[in-house]
Amino acid sequence: MIVLNDIHKHYGRVRANDGISLTLEPGRIYALVGENGAGKSTLMRVLAGHTRPTSGTLEIGGETISHLTPTLAREKGVGMLYQDPLDFPAMPVWENFQLGAPKRSKQEVVDVIGELSYRLDACFLPDEPVSSLTVGERQLLELLRLLDLGATTLILDEPTTGITPEQKQDLFDLLMKLAREEGHTIILVTHKLSEAFEMADSIFIMRQGALVATLEPPYDEKELVHLMFGDAADGEVEALPELPPKDVTPRLTMRDTLFAGPKYSMGDLNFTARPGECIGLAGLDGSGQELFLRGLCGLDRMPGGGFDLDSATYRSNDFATLRKAGVQFVPADRLQMALFPALNLMEHITLAFPDKKGDLTDFYQSQCVDGFNLRAHPDTQANELSGGNQQRLLLSLIPNDTKLLLMEHPTRGLDAGSARQVWNHLKSRCAKGSTLIFFSPDLDEVLEHSHRVIVFYDRAIAAVVEGDDISMEVVGALMAGKSMEDIKENNS
Amino acid sequence: MNRDSLLAQIGWVCAALGLALFLTILVAWPAGAPPFETIYVLFKGGVSSMSKIGRVLAGWVPLTLCAVGLLVPFTARLWNIGVEGQVIMGAIFCTAALRPYDEGGALQIALAIGAAMLGGALWALLAGCLRVFGRVHEIFSGLGLNFVALGVTLWLIFGPWKRPGVASMSGTQPLDMSLWLPRLGKLSVSWVGLALAIAATIFVYILLYRTKWGLKMRAVGENPKAATLFSLGPRRRLLQAFMICGALAGLAGATQVLGVYHRLLPAISSNYGYTALLVGMMASFRLPLVPFICLFFASLNVGSIQLPLQLGLDSSLSGVIQGVMVLSLFIVQGLRLWLRQRKEAD
Numbered sequence: 001m002i003v004l005n006d007i008h009k010h011y012g013r014v015r016a017n018d019g020i021s022l023t024l025e026p027g028r029i030y031a032l033v034g035e036n037g038a039g040k041s042t043l044m045r046v047l048a049g050h051t052r053p054t055s056g057t058l059e060i061g062g063e064t065i066s067h068l069t070p071t072l073a074r075e076k077g078v079g080m081l082y083q084d085p086l087d088f089p090a091m092p093v094w095e096n097f098q099l100g101a102p103k104r105s106k107q108e109v110v111d112v113i114g115e116l117s118y119r120l121d122a123c124f125l126p127d128e129p130v131s132s133l134t135v136g137e138r139q140l141l142e143l144l145r146l147l148d149l150g151a152t153t154l155i156l157d158e159p160t161t162g163i164t165p166e167q168k169q170d171l172f173d174l175l176m177k178l179a180r181e182e183g184h185t186i187i188l189v190t191h192k193l194s195e196a197f198e199m200a201d202s203i204f205i206m207r208q209g210a211l212v213a214t215l216e217p218p219y220d221e222k223e224l225v226h227l228m229f230g231d232a233a234d235g236e237v238e239a240l241p242e243l244p245p246k247d248v249t250p251r252l253t254m255r256d257t258l259f260a261g262p263k264y265s266m267g268d269l270n271f272t273a274r275p276g277e278c279i280g281l282a283g284l285d286g287s288g289q290e291l292f293l294r295g296l297c298g299l300d301r302m303p304g305g306g307f308d309l310d311s312a313t314y315r316s317n318d319f320a321t322l323r324k325a326g327v328q329f330v331p332a333d334r335l336q337m338a339l340f341p342a343l344n345l346m347e348h349i350t351l352a353f354p355d356k357k358g359d360l361t362d363f364y365q366s367q368c369v370d371g372f373n374l375r376a377h378p379d380t381q382a383n384e385l386s387g388g389n390q391q392r393l394l395l396s397l398i399p400n401d402t403k404l405l406l407m408e409h410p411t412r413g414l415d416a417g418s419a420r421q422v423w424n425h426l427k428s429r430c431a432k433g434s435t436l437i438f439f440s441p442d443l444d445e446v447l448e449h450s451h452r453v454i455v456f457y458d459r460a461i462a463a464v465v466e467g468d469d470i471s472m473e474v475v476g477a478l479m480a481g482k483s484m485e486d487i488k489e490n491n492s
Numbered sequence: 493m494n495r496d497s498l499l500a501q502i503g504w505v506c507a508a509l510g511l512a513l514f515l516t517i518l519v520a521w522p523a524g525a526p527p528f529e530t531i532y533v534l535f536k537g538g539v540s541s542m543s544k545i546g547r548v549l550a551g552w553v554p555l556t557l558c559a560v561g562l563l564v565p566f567t568a569r570l571w572n573i574g575v576e577g578q579v580i581m582g583a584i585f586c587t588a589a590l591r592p593y594d595e596g597g598a599l600q601i602a603l604a605i606g607a608a609m610l611g612g613a614l615w616a617l618l619a620g621c622l623r624v625f626g627r628v629h630e631i632f633s634g635l636g637l638n639f640v641a642l643g644v645t646l647w648l649i650f651g652p653w654k655r656p657g658v659a660s661m662s663g664t665q666p667l668d669m670s671l672w673l674p675r676l677g678k679l680s681v682s683w684v685g686l687a688l689a690i691a692a693t694i695f696v697y698i699l700l701y702r703t704k705w706g707l708k709m710r711a712v713g714e715n716p717k718a719a720t721l722f723s724l725g726p727r728r729r730l731l732q733a734f735m736i737c738g739a740l741a742g743l744a745g746a747t748q749v750l751g752v753y754h755r756l757l758p759a760i761s762s763n764y765g766y767t768a769l770l771v772g773m774m775a776s777f778r779l780p781l782v783p784f785i786c787l788f789f790a791s792l793n794v795g796s797i798q799l800p801l802q803l804g805l806d807s808s809l810s811g812v813i814q815g816v817m818v819l820s821l822f823i824v825q826g827l828r829l830w831l832r833q834r835k836e837a838d
Contacts, residue, residue, distance in 0.1 A: 055711075313626065319720065319723065320723045320725075323723050337721070338717075338718050338721055339718055340710075340714035340715050340716065340719075341714060341715065342716055343710065343711060343714055347707055347710075349724050352722060
């Protein structure tokens with residue numbers, strides 16, 4: 001049994017954890033929910049020994065301690081599975097598995113992997129490099145490694161991001177087995193309520209660094225949502241805008257287009273999009289959706305084929321030319337890819353609108369403050385903004401007459417209120433005739449906000465899904481490599 | 493960004509100077525040098541007479557030109573260590589432009605200065621192209637090109653441009669008096685050189701902080717990937733940054749040829765390029781500090797000449813002291829950052 005007692009963790013004035021007490025019992029599955037920045041990860045890092053709490057105590061197996069170190073946490077059987085698996089892609093499976101474990105020969109390691117895999121219905125080739133595994137398989141390997149190190153308390157941080165619904169089901173079955181049959185404690189950190197409902201014996205809800213409630217089944221979704229988001233949950237997401245008639249000139253027509261990125265290429269792309277359409281891209285990491293967006297805006301090469309943009313034909317995809325023609329690309333990693341950390345807001349505006357001359361104060365006012373509710377002084381540096389304000393800034397830097405808007409994970413790292421604002425804004429752009437093509441690792445988001453969904457599998461377009469077919473079952477199966485015919489057959 | 497009070501800042505600078513003093517003593521003692529006397533001679537040597545002040549200013553001109561030039565590539569986060577070679581190349585081009593003339597005037601001098609700036613800029617462009625198109629880091633290409641430039645100088649002095657009859661390390665045939673930069677009164681510094689250095693400082697300040705060009709350059713330095721997304725043409729801008737620095741370094745080379753040595757020497761750069769890198773680091777690349785630190789370093793250089801005369805020590809000790817100063821400043825800055833982080837963590 002693990003008891004956390006009045007855990008505080010302060011970073012400067014920020015109280016990431018503000019007096020949290022909770023008890024974890026063996027054989028149970030817990031869900032820790034809360035929006036981004038609620039303090040979930042900090043609390044779990046305290047438990048895994050990566051962060052030293054400002055004050056408070058931990059009680060593990062009857063012993064009271066002020067803080068854990070990673071080594072001590074391992075001795076006590078606490079193991080954490082991070083959102084991005086912490087492995088070494090270039091090294092083979094067995095070497096990754098052996099990391100941190102006591103000295104063993106290769107044969108012994110291979111035997112242990114075999115035994116564990118058999119017990120848990122997994123399958124690994126010990127000499128295969130980890131880079132050739134899918135995210136789901138890498139997670140599983142990491143899980144096996146933790147179990148081998150003697151972990152009895154497993155923390156899983158957003159484990160379902162970037163894996164298929166099928167892999168998710170396997171993972172959940174495994175976790176259920178570990179808890180029920182072997183008496184492990186499982187903590188599932190997530191922002192998806194459906195997962196919490198499905199799995200958890202009790203749900204901890206965190207908001208603004210505090211534990212606001214512990215719920216037991218039966219769960220009331222409305223109550224949970226309100227506890228999690230507070231009043232911000234009360235807004236509504238606008239519906240998808242109406243599409244223009246089918247006979248309108250298409251915004252984008254791709255004809256046998258070939259894109260070539262640094263790692264792979266993808267050919268024979270044929271696709272047509274109308275003005276005002278919201279098109280979601282679904283696919284596992286590296287299935288082709290990234291290259292699709294980067295190729296369309298000209299960041300990756302287009303060695304063959306071409307595309308029409310509002311009946312102007314482009315045989316080459318020069319970034320600057322396409323940008324002038326109204327194609328805008330917004331990457332997911334805002335500070336790393338799209339903003340200048342130490343430049344201020346006004347300087348960003350100056351750089352983004354080179355045609356505006358003279359004093360930009362009024363323009364800033366109308367573009368950022370009135371249009372996006374970006375309440376920050378123009379002298380504020382980009383790295384001082386919150387994630388939500390960074391996204392607002394980025395969106396306000398996109399000209400209003402953009403024709404084709406290409407976005408990677410539009411709501412990455414945003415809280416529920418900001419995410420809703422972003423989507424309402426994007427939809428209003430579509431209603432005015434912009435075409436949006438976006439990707440999100442969160443499949444729910446893709447399904448919710450798309451007129452049509454392009455599913456990528458194995459670096460090619462697997463299918464374009466529309467209407468009632470836009471569902472978790474169909475898109476999930478396509479992502480995992482099933483063909484549309486098989487899915488239709490199964491359903492009928 | 494700096495929210496500390498002025499008093500605290502001065503305190504930290506004093507701490508750095510104290511540490512530098514301590515380290516210098518530590519270095520000087522085993523070398524058999526009386527530490528305090530050494531320091532006294534060094535500092536007094538640069539300011540004891542008008543002619544020495546003139547010599548200090550003569551060193552200040554090329555040092556400042558190089559140091560403010562380095563600010564431009566540094567704004568784009570480039571370490572143009574090739575500045576040394578660019579000074580030498582400027583001197584070579586300057587000498588080459590004057591070879592047809594036995595005597596001349598302002599026109600020929602202007603031509604030589606222009607040629608020197610072109611030479612420095614082209615040499616820098618070479619490092620730039622290697623960086624932008626060949627993905628060779630500018631520190632490696634710059635260092636390599638420095639040796640190439642030195643090699644070219646030696647070849648010219650002992651080969652095609654050797655003095656009639658004798659080829660020696662003392663350099664090429666001296667220039668005619670009419671091609672020298674006019675001096676400031678009786679001081680060994682030229683008023684043209686001083687004016688050029690001051691003009692260059694103002695030019696770089698306006699360019700970096702008062703124009704859109706400078707803003708874009710800062711943006712490229714901040715985040716090249718985002719600069720691509722904003723269509724700022726990061727490659728072109730990196731090349732421009734290299735060329736501006738190269739041109740100013742070439743100008744420094746020209747002042748060495750026209751104002752100080754009046755010929756091409758193997759040691760024509762006097763290591764001002766490398767010293768300018770130290771100046772830049774010590775100033776944390778803040779332009780307003782650069783001229784003052786240059787003055788300080790130039791005075792140390794002149795003072796060091798007194799060391800062998802008065803104390804029988806090697807003049808390279810001044811180089812050690814310059815290095816120690818930069819190092820202590822870094823140590824103190826690191827200490828300060830560490831203390832602040834620990835305070836925030838608590």
